[in-house]
Amino acid sequence: MTRTVIRRMDWTCGPDRSPGAPDGLLHEFQCTTCGDTGECSDDFETARDFTFQHTGRNPRHTGYREVVHRFWRMYRGS
Ligand SMILES: [Zn+2]
DSSP states (O other), X not given: OOOOOOOOOOEEXXXXXXXXXXXXXXXXXXXXXXXXXXXXXXXXXXXXXHHHHHHHHOTTOOOEEEEEEXXXXXXEOO
């Protein structure tokens, strides 16, 4: 019989503040008709510009899904 011992560790999940991690939220819009995705940006207006440009080129594509990226990291300890 093989026995495995896994050490119990406490973890905490919190906002990712590690070097290089994005500072704050990132916004992104995706067309719900064709799946095309615009620029992912920390500026909401910049990300939303995609909807005007995309509908301008594709007048029947009027539905969008906003994807908000918030980065999290697991830390040891409580
Ligand atoms: Zn589209």
